[in-house]
Amino acid sequence: MFQDITLEQLRELRNKKQLTVIDVRSPSEYEDSTYPGSLNIPFFNDEERAEVGTLYKQTSVQAAKDRGLQIISSKLPSFIREFGAIEGDKAVFCWRGGMRSRTTATVLSLMDIHAYRLVGGYKAYRKWVMDELESFEFKPKSLVIHGNTGTGKTNLLLRLKKKGYPVLDLEGLAGHRGSIFGHIGLKANNQKTFDSLLLEELIKLEDSPYVLFEAESKRIGKVVMPNFLAHQKETGTQIWIEMPIEARVEQILQDYQPQQYKAQYIASFQRIKSRIHVPIAAEIDRCLNEDQFAEAVRLMLEYYYDPKYDYTSQQYDEDEGSKVTFKVNNLDEAEAAVIQYLNGMN
Numbered sequence: 001m002f003q004d005i006t007l008e009q010l011r012e013l014r015n016k017k018q019l020t021v022i023d024v025r026s027p028s029e030y031e032d033s034t035y036p037g038s039l040n041i042p043f044f045n046d047e048e049r050a051e052v053g054t055l056y057k058q059t060s061v062q063a064a065k066d067r068g069l070q071i072i073s074s075k076l077p078s079f080i081r082e083f084g085a086i087e088g089d090k091a092v093f094c095w096r097g098g099m100r101s102r103t104t105a106t107v108l109s110l111m112d113i114h115a116y117r118l119v120g121g122y123k124a125y126r127k128w129v130m131d132e133l134e135s136f137e138f139k140p141k142s143l144v145i146h147g148n149t150g151t152g153k154t155n156l157l158l159r160l161k162k163k164g165y166p167v168l169d170l171e172g173l174a175g176h177r178g179s180i181f182g183h184i185g186l187k188a189n190n191q192k193t194f195d196s197l198l199l200e201e202l203i204k205l206e207d208s209p210y211v212l213f214e215a216e217s218k219r220i221g222k223v224v225m226p227n228f229l230a231h232q233k234e235t236g237t238q239i240w241i242e243m244p245i246e247a248r249v250e251q252i253l254q255d256y257q258p259q260q261y262k263a264q265y266i267a268s269f270q271r272i273k274s275r276i277h278v279p280i281a282a283e284i285d286r287c288l289n290e291d292q293f294a295e296a297v298r299l300m301l302e303y304y305y306d307p308k309y310d311y312t313s314q315q316y317d318e319d320e321g322s323k324v325t326f327k328v329n330n331l332d333e334a335e336a337a338v339i340q341y342l343n344g345m346n
Contacts, residue, residue: 002105005116007128010091022083022092022115024104025122033192035093035125036200041082043100044071065099072103079104080111090115097121129195133226136202140166141210142236143342149179149305150248150297151241152331153214155255159335165342166208170229173197176221178214179305180272181256183221184264194223210345212239212338239338240325247330249297258293269300276304 005013013019014037021038023030026049030040044052048071056064072079083090083104090113094100097120105117118124145153154171161167175189176182189197205211215238218230243251258265266288273281280303287296326337 002109002114003116004119005091006119007125010116010118013089013091018089019116020086020088020090022086022090023094023122024092024100025094029095033122033126033190033196035122036196038093039086041079043079043094043104044068068099076107080108080113083108083113083115084111091118092116093118093121093125095121096123126192129199132199133195136199136226136228138202138228138232139206140208142232143210143212143239144215144233144236145212145239145241146215147241147243148248148309149301150245150252151243152251152255152334153241155251155331156241156334156338157212157214159331160212160338163339165339166205166211168201168205168211168213170198170213170216170220170225173201174220174223176223177255178216178220181265181268184261184268185257188221189223191223198225238323239341240323241334242325242327243334244329245298245301248301249294251331252297253293258288258297259291262288262291272304276300
């Protein structure tokens with residue numbers, strides 16, 4: 001017979017790499033949000049789940065169970081083979097730890113494939129995430145990276161993370177670069193996925209002496225960061241990167257690849273076009289349509305993003321010691337300057 005496992009036990013085994021977590025909900029449920037790092041072996045596909053759910057609501061519980069049994073019986077051999085191909089211990093979960101995960105664990109047990117069942121399912125996990133974020137105590141010192149659009153703040157953080165420095169990549173967790181063009185070429189995460197990924201990163205970083213992250217707006221694409229992080233952004237040490245506009249244009253072209261997503265950039269520009277002086281907006285439009293992307297970017301920086309950023313920067317407290325500024329020519333120099341500063345903190 002299968003064993004139930006609590007979320008705490010599951011996390012402990014998962015962190016020790018002694019467990020594979022498997023989401024048996026439908027593909028659309030899994031796509032919407034899941035336990036980070038879990039695999040998806042669906043008990044029902046989306047159409048089957050909808051059919052059984054309709055019977056449950058409109059006919060009877062028993063009718064839904066009978067149809068569900070009929071559906072799963074026809075595909076049991078392939079379903080079991082998928083689990084059998086995964087080495088080591090496994091834990092399964094569905095929405096509430098109910099029929100789908102219980103039936104899966106029971107059938108696997110009958111076939112001598114051991115699998116735990118997560119008590120409470122994804123619903124219990126989601127509640128834990130929300131509760132943890134609501135009461136989270138952020139202990140490390142906050143080092144907040146600022147800089148005009150195009151200074152390569154995210155790339156800087158990723159370089160530092162690769163070298164072992166404690167970094168919280170909020171844009172990466174959100175799947176969005178934070179600008180009006182930030183979704184292009186990326187898959188934006190919803191709030192539930194962002195919350196789960198964020199909490200996992202926060203737990204990894206909680207014993208670090210400091211954490212570096214970008215001075216994001218409270219809303220990043222589809223998601224909103226928790227209040228305690230917004231507070232850390234306001235009160236942490238502010239590290240400002242100043243870079244010539246030519247280098248920023250080049251950095252943006254590398255990051256955003258406008259030649260690859262031309263139509264999407266033109267469409268997104270229409271959302272801010274009315275906020276720019278008419279002759280300049282018309283010139284940007286022309287440049288985008290004629291593949292003069294460097295000039296289009298330079299004009300957007302000069303007439304839209306830089307004035308907007310200058311206004312935002314005035315909102316920060318400039319108490320002595322709370323702000324550090326590095327004037328650099330490119331991302332390599334920015335990385336070297338920040339590393340020298342971090343090493344001087346030790």
